[in-house]
Amino acid sequence: MHPTKQKIYGVAFNNYRYLWLAVSLWVIFPLHAITHQLSVCAIFQNEAPYLKEWIVFHQLVGIEHFYLYNHGSIDHYKEVLQPYVASGCLEWVEVSEAATTIDQFNALQVRCYNDCLARSRGVSQWVAFLDVDEYLMPMQTISLIPVLNEFKEFGGVCVNWLMFGTSGIKKLAPHQLLTERLIRCSSSCYPANMHVKSIVQPHYTSHFENPHHAIFLKNYYQVNTDKIPFEGRFSPYIRTNRLRINHYWTKDEDFFYKVKIPRQKQWGGTPHVAHLLQQLNAQQDLHISRFVPSLKKILHSK
DSSP: OOOOOOOSSHHHOOOHHHHHHHHHHHHOOSSSSSOEEEEEEEESSSOHHHHHHHHHHHTTOOOOOEEEEEEEEOSHHHHHHHHHHHHHHHEEEEEEOOSSSSHHHHHHHHHHHHHHHHHTTTEEEEEEEETTTTTEHHHHHOOSSSHHGGTSSSSSSEEEEEEEETOOOOOOOSOOOOHOOOOOHHHHHHHGBBBBBEEGGGGGEEEEETTTEEEEETTOOEOOOOOOOOOOHHHHOOOOOSSEEEEEEOHHHHHHIIIHHHHHHHHTTTOOHHHHHHHHSSSEEOOGGGGHHHHHHHHOOO
16 A cells, blocks of 8 residues: 655646535535544644654554645655555545645645645544644543543644643653653743644534634534533643643754754744753643653564
């Protein structure tokens, strides 16, 4: 089985007449071909050292299928992804467009997300739309599925971040896990944690206009994990007692200074590094550590 390659400007992205027809058909016959309870969609660039850990972690918490969009990577990502493609649990799409500003990247990400909606509609009950530095986890259970089963009446569930810093780690060794070593994060009330990412039911979802939240069909909408409806990419308050995303935005110091900061500057951002790291390394959080033994066992057996 070979990875799917498709230019992003095609019917799936731009012909909204066909998209609306597809949406209408899946509203009428929404579940007859469902094969995955939960999938995940992400766009990545030069993240090969972290992809395997991200994939295996999400398999541990109930993700069954992966839609990954490569945005111009030049590292060894193919070597990492090929076994998962061969097993049938992962589809990767080569994105031909290059984004050089944050606005361009956000627009590109939205087009990829809408393509994923078309691919997953009628195939997956739920799809989580994340970045590959974001780890979605249940806070009270082992699997995400029982939590999501409580939200089937809604179009989507929105989950808050907890932003993580470098934890003073200069550079992760090849055998070290990001989820085990990066244990310092912002305070729970840090303003950026108001951001949400979406887990949606594709057959109730029209399209994305922003990478953080979707537009739903009539009578469907997004809620937070308290089942409170809201609009937009910022939650009315921060709630992480049911579901949470560990957002490893900086990774280690080597990645932060050599990749993250140059990328931010290229895209027009000018982060205040010292102040930012102080805020993102403010306290320790070990909630994800309960998954680490299983994660290490699987990764070290491969």
